[in-house]
Amino acid sequence: MLAVIVTLGLSALMMPLLGQWSVGAPVAMQTWVFNADAETANEGGSGMFVATFQFSIAFGSFFGGIVVDLAGIPVAMYAGAALALTALVTTLLFARTTPAGPVPARRPTGVNVRHATPAPTFWSSRTTIAYPQGMGRRRGFDESVVLSTVRDQFWTTGYEGTSTYDLMDVTGLGKGSIYKAFGNKHDLYMRVFSDYCQDLVSQAREALEDGSAAQPPSPLARLEHYLVSLAEHFGAESPHRGCFLTKATADLAGLDKAVADRARLAYDDIAATFATAIRDAQDAGEVDRNADPRTLGYLLLTVIRGIDCLAKADVDSATLTGTARSAIAMLPKPASPEQY
Known part of the structure; x- marks a missing residue:
């Protein structure tokens, strides 16, 4: 002793x-x-x-x-x-x-x-x-590269299927560096998910805005071009990951209020972007003025989410693009030129 x-x-x-x-x-x-x-x-x-x-x-x-x-x-x-x-x-x-x-x-x-x-x-x-x-x-790392890598990992394996050690492995960062820079796993997930949602909305607005030389001049034609391009992308993707927003909603929205709230905001913004394009089409005499742009915006959003799910089931690309074109064709047309 x-x-x-x-x-x-x-x-x-x-x-x-x-x-x-x-x-x-x-x-x-x-x-x-x-x-x-x-x-x-x-x-x-x-x-x-x-x-x-x-x-x-x-x-x-x-x-x-x-x-x-x-x-x-x-x-x-x-x-x-x-x-x-x-x-x-x-x-x-x-x-x-x-x-x-x-x-x-x-x-x-x-x-x-x-x-x-x-x-x-x-x-x-x-x-x-x-x-x-x-x-x-x-910092000894590029934050944008790390966030992109983390997003791809969550996108591929999901939130529950991704451990902190997985994030350490794909980023090359230690646990302490990840926590210091981005917070815990949930904080990091919400960061990349929110960034993705914002990018998705920005892409839709850019594709549907008027005056772009790369886009068709007609509002309705721009809508059709955008929906068909998404359908083609979903159909050509292999293996099909689909939309990160759709995946996050299906996996976590019922369990995680933060994810549900952010997903709802993104869906509202995308539907509002579609509604703006439909109003432009109404002003151009391509869509019935009596139709509700907001409701039609959500209709097109629902079609796109449905096409994404069909692509995951390996539905052929021709069917997916045909569905997108049919959705545009089903929009109510003016009853007569006198409406305008």
């Missing part, structure tokens, strides 16, 4: 001392960033470990014949092991693995770059850069 108490006491006393040897002072612990060799984890840290391990051996040689516990085992064996373990843990805590080779000091605008004070022989004497208080490191 005496051996255990002495060992714990020595370990507690040695940790602050090792901290002073490793970083110079508590303030330096907050400001200095130590460089390391990739092969040895940290050349200075390794030296500290060796020096402390040798100290442990000396400790054992000195006290080995003096203090013995009740079981006949020298207390120095406990203390020596504790000190060696303390050195290893301290090395791992304060070492940072970076590419091998010296890292030159740089002086970015507004950033103070300081040089290390003379270090003990068991620490690297290479120049190090201190990050000012409150200044985080720049």
Whole structure:
């Protein structure tokens, strides 16, 4: 028991001392960033470990014949092991693995770059850069690429079928980096889902707006062109993933209010975009003025969602595009030219 108490006491006393040897002072612990060799984890840290391990051996040689516990085992064996373990843990805590080779000091605008004070022989004497208080490191990844990759993963395997480890694997980011940048798994899902919904609405508005040289001049022709192009896309996709909005609605809307609310907003926006195009068609004399544009907008939205589902069942592309054209043909036409 005496051996255990002495060992714990020595370990507690040695940790602050090792901290002073490793970083110079508590303030330096907050400001200095130590460089390391990739092969040895940290050349200075390794030296500290060796020096402390040798100290442990000396400790054992000195006290080995003096203090013995009740079981006949020298207390120095406990203390020596504790000190060696303390050195290893301290090395791992304060070492940072970076590419091998010296890292030159740089002086970015507004950033103070300081040089290390003379270090003990068991620490690297290479120049190090201190990050000012409150200044985080720049992200080492392209956020747009990460979000696109995450969206594709959720889109393919669904929310429940995607684990945090899957996201770590496809993005190459650690769990801490993902949580710091995007929040938890649900936060990240809502981020990419919301972005997708906004992109979907923007694409519909761009395709149906007047004045685009790439689109037909007639409002009704633009509607037909847009619906047929979607049907062709769904029919040609293999394997068919369908629309992320449709997938999210089917998978989660009944269980997740946030998903349901965002999906409803996207559907409302798309239907409203269709309704605007129908009003333009009414003004152009292509659709009956007495028809309700909002209702017809939701009708076209329902047709598109239905075509998406049919494509997942491997319905042929000709049937899908024919359905899209039929939906436009079924819109109520003016009863007579006198209406306009």
